[in-house]
Structure formats: structure tokens, C-alpha cells
Amino acid sequence: MSLLARALDSDIWHSFRSSKTTILAAAVTAALVVAALLAPWISPQNPWDPGALQLIDAFNPPAWAPEGSWRFVLGTDDQGRDLLSAIFYGLRVSLTVGFLAVLFAMIVGIALGMFAGYAGGATETVIMRLADVQLTFPTILIALMIDGVTRALLPGEAHDRLAVLVLVFSIGVSNWVHYARTVRASTLVEKRKEYVQAARVIGLHPVIIMVRHVLPNVMGPVLVIATVGLAVAILTEATLSFLGVGVPGTQPSLGTLIRIGNNFLFSGEWWIVIFPGIALAMLVLAVNLLGDWLRDALNPKLR
Amino acid sequence: MIAYIVERLFQSLLVLVAVALIAFAVFQYVGDPIASMVGPDTTAADIARMRENLGLDKPVVVQFARFIGNVLSGKFGVSLRTVKPVEELIAERLPATLELSGMAALFALAFAIPLGVLTGLKPNHWASRVFMAVSLVGISLPTFLIGILLILLFGVVLGWLPTFGRGDVVKIGFWTTGLLTVSGWQSIILPAITLGLFQLTLIMRLVRSEMLEVLRTDYIKFARARGLTNRAINFGHALKNTLIPVITITGLQLGSIIAFAIITETVFQWPGMGLLFLQAVQFADIPVMSTYLLLIALLFVGINLVVDLLYYLVDPRLRADRGAMERGV
Numbered sequence: 001m002s003l004l005a006r007a008l009d010s011d012i013w014h015s016f017r018s019s020k021t022t023i024l025a026a027a028v029t030a031a032l033v034v035a036a037l038l039a040p041w042i043s044p045q046n047p048w049d050p051g052a053l054q055l056i057d058a059f060n061p062p063a064w065a066p067e068g069s070w071r072f073v074l075g076t077d078d079q080g081r082d083l084l085s086a087i088f089y090g091l092r093v094s095l096t097v098g099f100l101a102v103l104f105a106m107i108v109g110i111a112l113g114m115f116a117g118y119a120g121g122a123t124e125t126v127i128m129r130l131a132d133v134q135l136t137f138p139t140i141l142i143a144l145m146i147d148g149v150t151r152a153l154l155p156g157e158a159h160d161r162l163a164v165l166v167l168v169f170s171i172g173v174s175n176w177v178h179y180a181r182t183v184r185a186s187t188l189v190e191k192r193k194e195y196v197q198a199a200r201v202i203g204l205h206p207v208i209i210m211v212r213h214v215l216p217n218v219m220g221p222v223l224v225i226a227t228v229g230l231a232v233a234i235l236t237e238a239t240l241s242f243l244g245v246g247v248p249g250t251q252p253s254l255g256t257l258i259r260i261g262n263n264f265l266f267s268g269e270w271w272i273v274i275f276p277g278i279a280l281a282m283l284v285l286a287v288n289l290l291g292d293w294l295r296d297a298l299n300p301k302l303r
Numbered sequence: 304m305i306a307y308i309v310e311r312l313f314q315s316l317l318v319l320v321a322v323a324l325i326a327f328a329v330f331q332y333v334g335d336p337i338a339s340m341v342g343p344d345t346t347a348a349d350i351a352r353m354r355e356n357l358g359l360d361k362p363v364v365v366q367f368a369r370f371i372g373n374v375l376s377g378k379f380g381v382s383l384r385t386v387k388p389v390e391e392l393i394a395e396r397l398p399a400t401l402e403l404s405g406m407a408a409l410f411a412l413a414f415a416i417p418l419g420v421l422t423g424l425k426p427n428h429w430a431s432r433v434f435m436a437v438s439l440v441g442i443s444l445p446t447f448l449i450g451i452l453l454i455l456l457f458g459v460v461l462g463w464l465p466t467f468g469r470g471d472v473v474k475i476g477f478w479t480t481g482l483l484t485v486s487g488w489q490s491i492i493l494p495a496i497t498l499g500l501f502q503l504t505l506i507m508r509l510v511r512s513e514m515l516e517v518l519r520t521d522y523i524k525f526a527r528a529r530g531l532t533n534r535a536i537n538f539g540h541a542l543k544n545t546l547i548p549v550i551t552i553t554g555l556q557l558g559s560i561i562a563f564a565i566i567t568e569t570v571f572q573w574p575g576m577g578l579l580f581l582q583a584v585q586f587a588d589i590p591v592m593s594t595y596l597l598l599i600a601l602l603f604v605g606i607n608l609v610v611d612l613l614y615y616l617v618d619p620r621l622r623a624d625r626g627a628m629e630r631g632v
Contacts, residue, residue, distance in 0.1 A: 115459050133318050138562040148584035149329055235445050242447045243569055245584055262451055262570070266459060273455070277448050285443035297345050 010064050013298045020163040023290070032283050036091035043085035047253050062271050074270040077260055083271065085256055089281050093253035097167050098234040102226050104172030105233075109179025110222065116180065128184065131177040139174040141272035143236055146170035147222035147245045167246055171236050178225050220298050227291035231284045235264045238280055248291030312613055315604045322600035326593040327370045330380070346391040374597065380590035383581065389594045391580060398478045400575035404560045407492055407499035412553065415503045419510025420542060426515065435511075438504040447562060450497040450570035457493060465490045465629055467572040484520065485617070502556045509552055513545035554610035558603045 002226045012243065016022055035042065062075040076081050116127040134142065147170050151159055159166065190196060240246040241255030242262075249256055254276045261272030373379070379389035422431040441449075458466035470486030472479045481487030517523065518541055526536045565577035572578070576595065583591035 011393055133321055134320070136558070136607060137599070139560045140565070141562045141599065144565070144580070144584050145592065145596060146304065148587060148589075151584070152587035152589055231443070239447060239566060242445075243566065243581055245581075257450070265451065265455060269461075270455060270459075273451055279442075279450070281444050281448065284445070285440065288439075288443055 010296050012179070013208055016293070019293060022293040023295070025286040028282055028286040029290060032091055032279070032286070033095060035088050036095050039085075039088035043082070043088045045082040045085045047081045047086040047089050061269075062275075073274075075269075076271045077257070078269075080265065081252075083257075085273050086252060087254070089274055090252055090254040090276060091279065091283070093247055093251065094234050094237055094255070094280070097164060097171065097247075098230050099235040100164075100168040101171035101175065101233040101237070102229045104168055104204070105175035105229065106179055106222065106226055108172065109176035109220075110183050110215070112176065113180035114187050114214060114218070117184040118191055118206065118210055118214070124184070127180065130181050134174075135177050137242030139171075139232065139236055140239060142171040142174035143240060144243075144245065146173060147240065153246075163247045167237055167240060170240075171233050172197050174236075175229055175233065178229065179222060182221045182225060183218050186221065187214055190214050190217050224291065224295045224298060227287065227294050231287040231291060234280075235284055236285070254283075263269055307615070308612065311608055315608050318604050319321075319600060323374070323597060324367070326596050326600075327367050329596075330370065330589055330593040379594040379597075382583075382588055382591050384586045384588045384591070389590050392591065393576060393594060394477060394596065396402065396574060396576045396579050398480060399573060400561060400564050400568070400577060401497060402480065402482060403491065403494055403573060404557070404564055404576060406495035407560050407564075407567075408502065408553070409499075410495050411499035411502040411506060411556075415506035416510055416542075416549070418503075419478060419507040419545075420514060420537070422507070423511040423514025423518070424537060425543075426511075434507070438507055441500055441504040446497060446501060447570050450567060451499055452495070453493045453497055454570070464493055466493065469574060472595055493530045494567050494571045497570065498560060498564060500551075501563070502560060506549060506553060507554065510549055512543055513548055514541060515539045518545050551610055551614055554606055554613065558599075560604050561602060569584055 005130070016026075018168065031236055040046070112131075116124040122287050126196060147166060150166050154162065154166075187210075192208060195213060196209060199213055236251060237246060238255030238258070241253045242259045246255055247253050249260070252260065257276035258273055258280070259275065261269070261274075311413075316567055326581060377390050379393075381387065382389050382392055385392065403590075418434055422434055423430075425431050446451075454466045457464045465486065469481040470488075471484040472487060473483045474483045481491060483572035523536060523541060562577075564575060565581055567573065568575045568577040569581055576598075579591065580595045582588070583595065
């Protein structure tokens with residue numbers, strides 16, 4: 001059987017096809033990811049190029065409003081930025097930061113968790129106590145602290161230039177614990193199994209045993225955490241940007257756009273908040289639904 | 304029992320020392336504290352003297368001991384942004400945050416438990432489905448967006464409620480309260496809902512799943528067989544047994560409420576600690592940041608400790624079985 005045929009016959013594919021909500025969530029996620037990827041080609045305007053922005057276009061309402069124009073379908077913000085283009089580009093920032101932060105947290109978490117589980121003893125105690133301590137503090141607080149400290153360490157201009165990396169680092173560091181705990185627990189189970197003992201007997205290096213043999217067997221739960229973690233990371237990025245400590249205003253993410261719109265709530269320009277808000281909520285909801293489904297699909301108890 | 308309490312106290316202390324070390328490291332080594340004090344005409348001798356006055360020439364252990372001593376006597380340094388002692392700034396802002404967090408927690412509990420029971424008892428009723436769907440959306444909407452939407456609806460469109468600040472406050476000793484004036488109560492409604500909504504959905508879902516689980520157990524079947532009324536079964540037996548995890552989660556969430564107050568306070572310009580902390584992050588005001596970190600750590604560790612001990616008191620099984628006390632979760 002070919003790989004494709006096997007994939008189409010798997011349990012996961014069947015459970016995916018039988019849930020309409022999941023199909024819809026996957027479609028929405030895919031559409032938003034594609035919009036983010038193709039942003040430079042499908043956007044009517046480049047919202048990151050100050051030269052393309054005309055102040056005279058500022059505060060245009062959406063096209064269907066009495067004073068709206070079809071040049072700016074979802075209206076414009078205070079600097080004449082086309083909101084539709086800004087949302088496409090903003091999705092790009094949100095997804096980039098989200099994916100990279102999850103990847104970073106995953107690598108750190110898997111490495112430390114597997115190391116703790118495999119090594120045991122004092123190493124395990126130190127790593128897992130550290131994880132326990134960190135887990136008592138909410139993600140957003142840790143991310144804010146790290147952001148504040150890097151701000152003190154780096155000069156202002158360098159901080160702005162590295163904003164995305166700082167975000168990835170602070171969100172990633174504040175999320176590694178979940179991966180580490182799960183991976184450690186599975187590693188403890190796996191390392192007592194015969195295949196690991198056999199690998200040890202033939203004298204393989206512990207690192208090779210961990211990466212080549214244990215890792216593939218502990219990845220299932222990690223994928224579930226990563227999906228939910230993506231939603232959390234996107235939300236954290238949006239929150240940090242909304243609070244004004246995320247990406248700089250010249251390259252706005254969805255959170256930054258909402259922050260901008262928040263300033264004009266009382267003067268009646270509701271669209272600057274609402275449209276980026278809808279995009280953000282749709283993205284997070286869709287990813288969350290996918291995560292829920294994946295958790296149920298990979299949970300052997302529910303089969 | 305006593306051994307357990309001592310063990311937990313020791314663990315809590317360890318966490319606090321670890322956080323204090325981090326706060327100390329950040330406070331002492333991130334950004335040169337001297338650099339922010341010197342002017343263009345400060346001589347090298349002056350700098351050396353300032354260094355000595357601040358104890359920066361001493362070994363790290365001595366510096367740390369001094370830091371702890373200062374913290375224990377309530378001295379947290381001077382804010383770089385406002386040039387006021389940090390302890391004054393915090394004391395000024397603390398009541399606002401605690402009142403907001405308390406109201407948010409009350410709001411969340413008051414709605415979450417009845418809704419959780421309803422959706423647990425009648426999982427297929429249309430109202431339950433609506434509440435579950437709404438709660439899923441509630442989890443996906445970020446706090447700040449909920450706040451903005453509430454402001455837009457009740458502040459801008461309907462014009463019913465104030466959207467920023469605490470309203471009129473009354474000073475009782477060192478505590479300023481907004482709960483004695485009409486405008487204070489009006490001002491706290493929207494922020495408290497914003498802050499409590501996430502916890503509401505969380506606790507509601509928890510009560511629901513616990514109810515569903517408990518209703519399947521044997522003792523509920525026996526209670527039915529004995530001919531007890533539905534009311535006695537649902538509330539006397541089922542709900543009572545779901546409350547243990549609910550207490551734990553609610554307690555732990557209390558800490559998150561205070562942390563998430565940062566966001567709510569920003570949206571509503573609520574003059575609390577969170578807003579202070581956020582301004583500190585934006586200006587890299589290290590003394591305020593490290594003090595806030597210490598304070599939150601103390602709060603979190605305290606809450607965790609109380610919740611653990613409560614758990615132990617509420618659930619008699621834990622007292623019998625030593626092994627179950629190591630929360631294996």
C-alpha cells in the first residue's frame with residue numbers, strides 16, 4: 001500500500017472526516033495560513049511601507065458604510081493603512097511568532113524532559129522542580145518579565161529590530177514546561193521497555209537511543225500540546241503587542257492593530273478594532289478546535 | 304499531618320528563595336544602577352563612593368543577604384521612572400488591584416457553579432449546548448478583546464457605564480476603596496466581568512465534567528435506589544463531591560486573576576499594580592519589576608500552600624493515604 005493510501009485509511013483520517021466542526025476549523029486555519037503566506041501578493045497595499053501610506057486616506061470606514069470606498073474594503077486606520085492588507089500582514093507576524101515560539105518551547109521542553117526522564121537522579125529533580133516553580137506563574141507574566149529584562153539589556157533601537165526574536169524567546173521560555181513534563185513522563189515509561197534495553201546492550205550512545213528510538217515514541221502527546229500551544233502562543237503575542245511591549249508599530253501584528261484601534265474607540269472608528277479582532281478570534285478558535293480534536297483522536301482511551 | 308505541613312512550608316520557602324535570587328540578579332546586574340544616578344560631572348571618586356554606599360563592592364553573598372534584609376524590612380529601592388520609593392508606589396496601587404480581583408473572582412464563582420451544574424445535569428438541553436458553545440468562544444477571545452468589546456457596547460454605544468478609572472474612592476486608613484460610592488461600583492462592573500469571564504468559563508467546564516463523572520458513580524445509583532429526591536442527590540451528594548477540585552482550581556486561579564489584572568487594568572486604565580508593572584516593563588524600570596515579581600511570587604506561593612492544605616482538610620481520603628498526597632498530576 002502506498003503511503004497516501006495508508007494515510008487515507010488511518011484512524012485519524014476517519015475521525016477527522018466524521019467531524020464537521022473539525023473540517024471547518026481546518027479549513028479556516030488553512031485559509032488564514034494561506035492568506036498570511038501570500039500576503040505580499042494578495043494585499044491591495046503594502047502596509048509596512050510608510051511611503052505607500054497617505055494620511056489623507058486615514059479613518060476611511062469599511063466599503064459598505066455610507067462614506068466608505070471599495071479601495072479600502074475594511075476601511076483604514078489612523079495612518080491611512082488599508083486594514084485588509086494590514087490584517088494579512090498582521091496574520092503573518094502572529095503566525096510566525098506563534099510557530100517559532102512553539103518550536104522553541106518544544107525543542108527546549110523535549111530536550112530537558114527527555115534528559116530528565118532518561119538520566120533520573122539529581123538532574124531529574126533539579127529540572128522538574130524548576131518546571132514546577134515556573135508552572136506556578138502564568139505565561140503572560142513570565143513573558144512580560146523576560147521582555148522587560150531584555151529591554152533593559154538592549155538599547156532601544158536594537159530591541160525594536162529584534163522584537164520578533166525577543167517575543168519568540170519570551171513566549172517560548174514561558175511555555176517549555178508543558179512539553180518537558182509530558183515528555184519526561186513518557187520517557188520514564190519507554191526507557192523500561194525492551195527495545196531501549198536492547199539498544200543499550202548493543203552499546204548505542206544514550207543520545208542516539210534518545211533521539212532515534214525514544215523520541216518517535218513520545219511525540220504523540222507532544223503534538224497535541226503543540227497545537228493547543230500554538231493558540232496560546234498566538235494569544236500571548238497578541239496580548240503583549242496590545243500592551244505595547246510586542247512588535248513595533250511600523251510592522252503591526254493583529255495585537256498591535258487592536259491597540260491602535262483601541263485609541264479611537266470613543267471617536268466612533270470601531271472598524272480598526274473589530275476586524276483585526278475577528279481575524280484573531282477566528283484564528284485562535286480554529287486552532288483550539290483542531291487541538292481538541294487531535295487530543296481526542298490520539299487518546300487511546302476514547303477509541 | 305504535621306510532617307506534611309512542614310514539608311510543604313519548606314518547599315514554599317525554597318521557591319521564594321529561588322525567586323528572590325532571580326529578582327536580586329535582575330535588580331543588581333541588569334542595567335547599571337550607578338549609571339542611572341550619575342550626571343555628566345560626577346567624578347570617578349564619587350562613583351566609587353556611591354558604589355561603596357550601595358554595597359556594590361562587596362561579595363555577591365553579602366549583597367544578596369543585604370537585598371533580603373532590605374526586602375524583609377520593606378525597602379525595595381527607588382523607581383527609576385517616578386523617583387519614588389517602590390514600596391510607596393505599590394502600597395498606593397495594591398487596594399485597587401485586590402478589589403478588582405476579588406470582585407472578578409466572586410463574579411466568576413457566582414455564575415460558574417450554577418451554569419456548571421445545569422450543563423452537567425442536562426448535557427443535551429438546548430440551553431446547555433448554547434452555554435458550552437459560548438464558553439468555547441469565551442476561551443478563544445483574548446481578555447483585552449473582551450474588555451474592548453464591553454467598552455464598545457456598554458460605554459460607547461449604550462453609554463450606561465463608565466469605561467476607565469475607579470470612580471470616586473474613599474480613604475480608610477491606608478486603604479482606598481471604591482466600594483463605598485455609586486460611581487465606584489459602576490466603574491468596577493465592566494473590568495470585573497472582563498477579568499472574571501475566562502475563569503467563569505474554566506470553572507463552569509470543570510464543574511460540568513466533574514458532575515458528569517460523579518453522576519456515573521455507584522453511590523449515586525444507590526442513592527437513587529434508596530429513593531432520594533433528585534434535589535438531594537444532585538446537590539447533597541453530587542455537587543458536594545465535585546467541589547474539591549473546584550476549590551483547588553479556584554484557589555490557583557486567584558493568582559492568575561491578579562496576574563491577568565495587568566491586561567484588564569490596561570484596557571480600563573484601572574490604577575492598580577498591574578498598570579504600574581506594565582509601565583515598569585515599558586520603561587525598563589527594574590526596581591519596580593523585581594518588587595512586583597517578589598510580591599506576586601509571595602502571593603502565588605501563599606495561595607498554593609493554602610489550597611494544598613485546604614485540599615488535605617476537605618478530602619478525608621488524603622489523610623488516610625500518604626501516597627496520594629504527592630500530587631502526581
